[in-house]
Amino acid sequence: TRLLTGELASLCMPETELETLSRFVEKQTMCRDYRATESLGRGPIMVMVDESSSMNGDRIAKAKGLALSLVWLAEHQKRWVSLVGWSSEDQIRTVTFQPGQVDHAELMEWCATQWGGGTHPPLYEADKLFKEAGAPEGKTDVIWITDGECCLAEYDVQRYLAFKQRSQAKVWTIGIGTTGESFKPICDVVASIDTLGCDTQIVRDVLSI
Numbered sequence: 001t002r003l004l005t006g007e008l009a010s011l012c013m014p015e016t017e018l019e020t021l022s023r024f025v026e027k028q029t030m031c032r033d034y035r036a037t038e039s040l041g042r043g044p045i046m047v048m049v050d051e052s053s054s055m056n057g058d059r060i061a062k063a064k065g066l067a068l069s070l071v072w073l074a075e076h077q078k079r080w081v082s083l084v085g086w087s088s089e090d091q092i093r094t095v096t097f098q099p100g101q102v103d104h105a106e107l108m109e110w111c112a113t114q115w116g117g118g119t120h121p122p123l124y125e126a127d128k129l130f131k132e133a134g135a136p137e138g139k140t141d142v143i144w145i146t147d148g149e150c151c152l153a154e155y156d157v158q159r160y161l162a163f164k165q166r167s168q169a170k171v172w173t174i175g176i177g178t179t180g181e182s183f184k185p186i187c188d189v190v191a192s193i194d195t196l197g198c199d200t201q202i203v204r205d206v207l208s209i
Contacts, residue, residue, distance in 0.1 A: 002031040043138030044080035050146035062196040080135035088117030119148035
C-alpha cells in the first residue's frame with residue numbers, strides 16, 4: 001500500500017513486472033514515507049490487576065501475562081508503565097518502569113506474587129499512584145482486570161472521575177466471568193469474558209492502544 005504509483009504501474013507491464021518484483025523482494029522499490037507532524041503526547045499505561053483469592057490459578061496467570069504484554073507494548077511506544085496488584089483494602093503492590101528501564105527481576109517478582117484477599121478496588125489511591133509514578137502528563141490508558149463485583153462508594157467514584165479527567169485517561173475494565181457492572185461508573189469500556197485469552201476482542205482492543 002506504500003508503493004509509489006510508478007512502481008505499481010511497473011507491476012502491470014509484462015516487460016517490467018519481474019524486475020519490479022525482484023526489487024520489491026530486495027526492498028529497493030520506492031515507497032511513501034509517513035511521519036507524524038506532532039507528538040502523540042502519550043502518558044503512562046496503568047494495569048490494575050485483581051489479586052483476590054478468586055483469581056487463583058488460570059485467571060491470575062493470564063492476567064499477569066496480559067500485564068507483561070502491556071509492559072512490552074509500553075517499551076516499544078517509549079511510555080511509562082505502572083503495574084498495580086490489589087486485593088483487600090490497603091493491599092496494594094506497585095511497580096513502575098520508565099521507558100527503556102524495565103527491571104526484569106522486579107517485574108518477575110511482581111508477576112509471581114499474589115495478595116489472595118478480597119476485592120476492594122483502590123479507586124481512592126489512583127491519583128496518588130499516578131503522581132508517585134512520576135510519569136509525564138498525556139493520554140493515559142488504564143486497564144482494570146478483575147473477576148469480582150463490588151460496591152464502589154460514591155465519594156471514591158467522584159475522586160476517580162476527577163483523576164480520570166486530569167490524566168486524560170481512557171479506562172478499560174475486563175471482567176472475567178463477571179459482568180463488570182460495578183465498574184461502569186468509572187470506565188469507558190467494560191467487557192465481560194469467560195476466559196482471558198488473546199482470541200477475545202477486548203484483549204485485542206487493549207493490545208492495540
